[in-house]
Amino acid sequence: MTATSTAKPVKGVASVRAWRPMMLQSLPLKVGVLVICLLWTLPTFGLLVTSVRDGRDITVTGWWDALIHLFNTRWTFDNYAQVVNAQGMGNSFLNSLIVTIPSTVIPITMAAFAAYAFAWIRFPGRGLLFTIVVGLLVVPIQMALIPVLQIYSVLHLTGTFLGIWLAHTAFGLPLAIFLLYNFISQLPKDLFESADIDGATHYQIFTKIVLPLSVPALGAFAIFQFLWVWNDLLVSLVFLGVNANVQVMPVALYNLVGNHGEQWHILTAGAFVTMIVPLGVFLLLQRAFVRGILAGSVKS
Amino acid sequence: MAVQAASADRADRARRYLVPLGTVVGLVILAVGTVFLADPKGAANLLAGIYDATGNATGATALRNGQGDTFLAKLILAGVALIVGVGGIWMVFSGASAIVGLLKPKMQARIIPWVFVLPALTLLGIYLVYSTGVTIWESIVGDKGFSDNYGQILKPDGLAAIRNNIIWLVLGTGGSVGLGLVIAAMFDRVRREALAKTFVFLPLAISLVGASVIWRFVYEWRPASQPQYGLLNAVWTSFGGQPINWVATPPINTYLLVLIMVWLQTGFAMVVLSAAIKGVSTEVMEAARMDGANERQLFLKVVVPIIKGSIITVATTVAIVVLKVFDIVYVMTGGRYDTDVLAVQMYLDKFQFFEDGRAAALAVVLFVAVLPIMFINLRNLRQQGVGK
Numbered sequence: 001m002t003a004t005s006t007a008k009p010v011k012g013v014a015s016v017r018a019w020r021p022m023m024l025q026s027l028p029l030k031v032g033v034l035v036i037c038l039l040w041t042l043p044t045f046g047l048l049v050t051s052v053r054d055g056r057d058i059t060v061t062g063w064w065d066a067l068i069h070l071f072n073t074r075w076t077f078d079n080y081a082q083v084v085n086a087q088g089m090g091n092s093f094l095n096s097l098i099v100t101i102p103s104t105v106i107p108i109t110m111a112a113f114a115a116y117a118f119a120w121i122r123f124p125g126r127g128l129l130f131t132i133v134v135g136l137l138v139v140p141i142q143m144a145l146i147p148v149l150q151i152y153s154v155l156h157l158t159g160t161f162l163g164i165w166l167a168h169t170a171f172g173l174p175l176a177i178f179l180l181y182n183f184i185s186q187l188p189k190d191l192f193e194s195a196d197i198d199g200a201t202h203y204q205i206f207t208k209i210v211l212p213l214s215v216p217a218l219g220a221f222a223i224f225q226f227l228w229v230w231n232d233l234l235v236s237l238v239f240l241g242v243n244a245n246v247q248v249m250p251v252a253l254y255n256l257v258g259n260h261g262e263q264w265h266i267l268t269a270g271a272f273v274t275m276i277v278p279l280g281v282f283l284l285l286q287r288a289f290v291r292g293i294l295a296g297s298v299k300s
Numbered sequence: 301m302a303v304q305a306a307s308a309d310r311a312d313r314a315r316r317y318l319v320p321l322g323t324v325v326g327l328v329i330l331a332v333g334t335v336f337l338a339d340p341k342g343a344a345n346l347l348a349g350i351y352d353a354t355g356n357a358t359g360a361t362a363l364r365n366g367q368g369d370t371f372l373a374k375l376i377l378a379g380v381a382l383i384v385g386v387g388g389i390w391m392v393f394s395g396a397s398a399i400v401g402l403l404k405p406k407m408q409a410r411i412i413p414w415v416f417v418l419p420a421l422t423l424l425g426i427y428l429v430y431s432t433g434v435t436i437w438e439s440i441v442g443d444k445g446f447s448d449n450y451g452q453i454l455k456p457d458g459l460a461a462i463r464n465n466i467i468w469l470v471l472g473t474g475g476s477v478g479l480g481l482v483i484a485a486m487f488d489r490v491r492r493e494a495l496a497k498t499f500v501f502l503p504l505a506i507s508l509v510g511a512s513v514i515w516r517f518v519y520e521w522r523p524a525s526q527p528q529y530g531l532l533n534a535v536w537t538s539f540g541g542q543p544i545n546w547v548a549t550p551p552i553n554t555y556l557l558v559l560i561m562v563w564l565q566t567g568f569a570m571v572v573l574s575a576a577i578k579g580v581s582t583e584v585m586e587a588a589r590m591d592g593a594n595e596r597q598l599f600l601k602v603v604v605p606i607i608k609g610s611i612i613t614v615a616t617t618v619a620i621v622v623l624k625v626f627d628i629v630y631v632m633t634g635g636r637y638d639t640d641v642l643a644v645q646m647y648l649d650k651f652q653f654f655e656d657g658r659a660a661a662l663a664v665v666l667f668v669a670v671l672p673i674m675f676i677n678l679r680n681l682r683q684q685g686v687g688k
Contacts, residue, residue: 033490036483037499040563043514044503046531050517059522062529091374098378102385109389110420117416126413129421136428138674140624142646142663144427146656147434151426161381162337170427173420202412203397231507233627234647250509254631257513264517271513275506282505286498293568294575 047268051079055265079269083256087266088244089273092252096230096277098161099240099248103168103229104222110169111176112184112218116206118177119185120192130181136174144171145238152239164240168229176221179292183217184210220292223285227278249274320402323395330391333384343377344370392419432667435660442657449661461640464554465623465669468641471555472622475562477615480569484577485599487570497574501567508564508627515560516632521545550638557639560628565621569614576610577603609680616677620670642666 049063054074057066066073084090117123118130148167149158157163187210195205211218233250240246242255256270282289336342344363351360363373396415400408440446452458487496503511520530524543528534533543547553580603588602604611626643629635635644642662650659 029486030490033486033496036486037496040500040503042531043518043563044506047514047517059529060527062527062531062534064531064534091371094374094378098381101382102389105386106389109393110423113393113416114420117413121413121416123410123413129417132429133420133424134678136424137678138667138671139428139432140663140666140670142624142643142666143435144431145646145663146438146650146660147431148427150434160337161385162334165385166423167427170423173424174428177420201397201401201408202416203394203401206416227505231510233507233509233630234643237647238651250507250627253507253509253513257509257516257631264520267513268517271510275510278505278507279502282502283498286501290571290575293571 047271050264051268051272052076053265055079055263058264058268059262079265080273083266083269083273087252087256087270089249089252089270091244092247092249093273095246096248099164099168099236100226100229102161102165103172104226106165107169107172107176107225108180108218108222111173111180111221112211112214113206114173114177115180115184116202116210118181119187120205120210121202130177133174133177137178139174141171141234149238158239159241159243159246161240161246164236167235167239168225168232171235172225172228176225179221180214180217183214187213216288216291219285219288223281223289224292226281227289230278317402319398320395323391323398326387326391326395330384330388333380333388337377337381337384343373343380347373347376435663438656439660439664442660443655444657449657452658453661453665457640458645460638461635461642461645462665464639464641465625467554468558468561468622468625469619471558472561472565472625473615473619475558476565476569476618476622477573477611479562479566480614481573481604481611483566484570484574485603488574488577497567497570500570503564504567506564509631511560511564512628512631515556515563516547519546519556521547547632548637553633553637554639557628557632560632561622561625565618569618572610572614573607576607580606609683612680613677616673616680619673620677623669623673624666642669 046063049066050058052075053063053066054076055078057074084093114133118126118133144167152158152163157166191209191213192205195209200208231250232248233254236248236251237254240248240251242251247255253270253274256267260266336346347369348360348363351357351363359369363369393415397412400411400415403411439449443449453462483500487493487500490496506514518531519533520528521533521543522528522530524537528537528543532546537543544552546556584602584606585598588598593601624643625641626647629639629641629644630647633639635641635648642665646659646662646666649655649662
């Protein structure tokens, strides 16, 4: 929220922002900021430029050379066509969607119901159970890999979408419950008292009052979880595997690195295809994303 | 009036029983959908069936042989998956609530909290609590037993991984937090701050695999006789250096891998610390200026102590991510060239060497390493008033 807003200096007010003294719009500072922005963007920019160059040119001259000779460079989108069709990235893209959307919705739903119960319904053991749930934040995913894989091979869940949804859900739940509890428990008490008098059930209170009011918190966590699942390599590698039928984009990209390590026209285009969705989500929803980060970020 | 009330009552009663009935139907659909999803060829067979029914025999045969309109079959699968996954979870909660709604009010009050928390608790119980127990047990008795599983870590390879993890922890955390703090302070003083921040923040959206490809290209190496199209070697050779195979040259390769993480995590640190800096009150700053503090003193002696809580939050959060680093090392080197870390070693032990006991022991070591950092993190959040 505050992080993305920039207050304009107002005339007549000595110092609007505490950390914005008068002399500091100085030249060295501006140059420094510019250099930092440039350095941070350069690697990604180089990738983007390379991905639209002719494959034969990439290893002959550096990508900066293509920019210098802007009009003498062979620009092409063939790399993307090749990656999406021949390399199966289009297929992986669908797989990623199939994996990511339920893996975002399911944990948020479960966590919201649980957070509401922990915050507003009295039941035996609730304090202890909530402490345990938050305590589970410390468990690294590595602790779960071997036992869960044993269960999955018995139940034939390895390599299925159902299996990976449940895995991502379970790994996302502690943080989701923690964050949503922090929000839902802060809702004003009278809301629930008046609903109680009207004879509403807990399910009605939850769906009609709590959920609509919690949209900011739900949205912030949704972006978090979406990006996390979309970008995940380890969980997908272990539970979904490298079978082309089900492999998600990070796994597909990892395979490209293994199989086409020096064919940069394929690698760069492939990398960029995997980034399109997260970058889009990020640029469109940056404010909500920042809000989620500021609400506490202890993903384990 | 009476008629109206009676009909309303009847509608109410009808709904009372219709909802659970709908729930049962929904659960059946859910079960069928789940079975459909578990079958790898389910979507292709379904589409083939549709083609048969519409008289497109060639299309159907092609699909059954794994060819033809597989993309269309995939789209159907995606549709079913989304309905089952997203609709299913809501069906579970609304259905269970409706069924509980048939009970006496007193029973309802007792059962409904468990309907809300049990799905989450069940999953957590299986995936995290039970798993932790099994992994610890496996690390003690699995394979050739405790001394072999943990003894492995004390051999040169294991110690190298621990050493690298410490390098990652110190430089990755320190680099991200330090740079994040400096950049937050710098950007706070220029116009178009939000735009400038976006540039540094953007890598956070990129996957670690994607970031690894980006930086693999930067670190790319060619023999001296060939053109250097990797950015780092191009700059290096233009200053007269011999081209270096950065990723394969210890010890610098580990530092260069850490740099990728710093590039990603600095944006996170910057955002949190920037918000904290803006929260420092004007009065405090003005008072310090009156006392003759210069800008650097002001920052180090006034701002930093005030935002200490946020710095700890950021540092611990980044430290946990960095300690568990897997993707970058796995993609860039696969743990070769003396760059191995615990998470990669664990993965390779499990999936390449099938040494479950050793893999479990490495997971436990990672768990124990994360434990104190997580403890500081949670205590710090609590002090700041989160999660009371």
